[in-house]
Amino acid sequence: MEKESKIKKILNLKTVHILIIILGTIFILLPAFHSNIWFDESYSVAIANHSFSEIWQITGNDVHPPLYYWMLHVLQLIFGSNIIIYRLFSVLAIVIVGILGFTHIRKDFGEKVGLLFSLLTFFLPVMNTYSQEIRMYSWACLFVTLMCIYAYRLYKNIKEKKENFSEEETKKFNKNQLKNLIIFGIFSVFSMYTHYYSLMAAFLVNLALLIFFIKNRNENKKMLRNFIILGIIEVVLYIPWLYYLLIQVLHVGGGFWITIRFKYCN
Numbered sequence: 522m523e524k525e526s527k528i529k530k531i532l533n534l535k536t537v538h539i540l541i542i543i544l545g546t547i548f549i550l551l552p553a554f555h556s557n558i559w560f561d562e563s564y565s566v567a568i569a570n571h572s573f574s575e576i577w578q579i580t581g582n583d584v585h586p587p588l589y590y591w592m593l594h595v596l597q598l599i600f601g602s603n604i605i606i607y608r609l610f611s612v613l614a615i616v617i618v619g620i621l622g623f624t625h626i627r628k629d630f631g632e633k634v635g636l637l638f639s640l641l642t643f644f645l646p647v648m649n650t651y652s653q654e655i656r657m658y659s660w661a662c663l664f665v666t667l668m669c670i671y672a673y674r675l676y677k678n679i680k681e682k683k684e685n686f687s688e689e690e691t692k693k694f695n696k697n698q699l700k701n702l703i704i705f706g707i708f709s710v711f712s713m714y715t716h717y718y719s720l721m722a723a724f725l726v727n728l729a730l731l732i733f734f735i736k737n738r739n740e741n742k743k744m745l746r747n748f749i750i751l752g753i754i755e756v757v758l759y760i761p762w763l764y765y766l767l768i769q770v771l772h773v774g775g776g777f778w779i780t781i782r783f784k785y786c787n
Contacts (some may be wrong), residue, residue, distance in 0.1 A: 534632045538623050538639060545643025546616050549652045553612050556604040562655040569593035570602060581765040588714035589657030607655045614659035615652035618666055619643045625670050629677075661719040664711040671705035672726050679737050679744065698744065706751045710758050717766075727752060 558566060568576060568590050576594060580587040593607060600606045619642040627635025642648055651658040678698045709727060712719035731752065734745040 534636060538627070538632070538636045541636065541639050541643065542619055542623060545619050545639065548643060549612055549615060549649055550609075552649075552653055553608045554605060555608075558604060558655065565590065565593060565655045566602060566604065566607065569597040569607070581768070584769055585657060585716060586714045586720070586762060588711060589660055589716075592660070593655075604655070608653060611654055611656070611659045612652050614663040615642065615648055618648075618659075618663050621666060621670065629670070629673060657715050661712065661716040664708050664715055665719050665722045668705060668708040668712055668723060668726060671701050671708065672730055674701045675705060675730060675744075675748075676733060679734070679741055695743075699747070702744075702747055702751060706755060709755055713755070713759050714762065723755075727755070 568579060571579060571594070573591055573594060576587050576590045580590060593610070596603075596606055596610055619639045622635045622637075622639030622642060625635075626638045648662075651662070675698070678694070678701065681694075709723045712723040731748060734741075734748050738745045
């Protein structure tokens with residue numbers, strides 16, 4: 522009887538969770554069907570009409586990395602310059618974040634946490650606002666969320682490894698760990714090329730994991746080696762943009778980025 526009641530409870534929570542995703546998707550979709558744009562959105566729309574190489578050069582003189590604009594350009598090639606499609610593309614990222622509550626967060630942290638995650642994703646005003654903008658914020662949110670999910674799974678892998686694993690269990694464990702590492706690396710790079718705040722998030726999460734793997738190197742030396750290799754690959758992949766980052770920090774940072782001024786300092 523106890524098992525049956527637990528199963529019913531889980532099934533009920535799953536049903537509620539699915540309903541939240543459906544209602545939440547409708548909730549953030551409804552305001553997206555308009556063609557009004559503000560200045561920053563007009564910049565996104567205009568730059569989407571350029572080629573991939575031109576986008577790289579233009580954004581080098583802007584204050585954002587190029588990945589989101591490349592993604593918009595792909596949409597432009599398929600659908601033409603369509604404001605509604607561009608806006609729905611931003612909504613799509615938040616919908617995926619909300620679905621992650623069901624597919625990933627629920628699996629890692631339990632039914633209630635997953636449900637709450639999806640609920641807040643869809644119905645927090647700030648999420649609703651940024652889901653509507655033809656800007657990179659919703660996609661930065663998605664990439665960082667996925668990066669953090671797989672960072673947690675890499676952390677959990679170390680904690681779950683047991684000395685008495687059978688050969689088959691060890692092979693399965695290593696395969697799962699490698700998969701998590703690759704997915705983590707992919708979304709780290711995507712985060713770095715989407716926004717500078719997501720670049721900082723990627724840097725801090727990678728640093729935290731590196732420190733953790735160094736501290737636990739006796740438990741899994743192979744993982745530390747693989748993570749260092751991944752870190753080198755990430756740095757190499759970001760090197761082409763480093764020049765533009767330095768230029769932006771030196772020349773356009775003061776006009777667009779947050780600066781700290783001390784009132785009583787000369």
